[in-house]
Amino acid sequence: MEKAAVSLERIDLNYDEEADVLYLSFGKPREAKDSVEVEDGVIYRIADNEIVGITITDFKARTLEKYGSPS
Numbered sequence: 847m848e849k850a851a852v853s854l855e856r857i858d859l860n861y862d863e864e865a866d867v868l869y870l871s872f873g874k875p876r877e878a879k880d881s882v883e884v885e886d887g888v889i890y891r892i893a894d895n896e897i898v899g900i901t902i903t904d905f906k907a908r909t910l911e912k913y914g915s916p917s
Contacts, residue, residue, distance in 0.1 A: 861905065868905040872898055 858871040878891035878898050887903040902908070 863906075866904055866906050868902045870900045870902075 854872065856873055858869075858875075860869040860871075861867070862869070873896075876893055876898055878893050880892045881901075882890045882892065884890055887908070889901040889903075890897050891899040891901065
């Protein structure tokens, strides 16, 4: 993957509990023109050579696997 910029001026997080998917959006909302799966279930959404968001599938399962359940 070639280099892409990311704007950290604004970060929006949305979690779909039913689908267990976390959506991160950077900068002002805009539609991605391309996407790249950088590892299994982690997808960079790209527009005009800039990462406009990241989608993480199986988010809760990944978090529990890595950090365990909260006490």
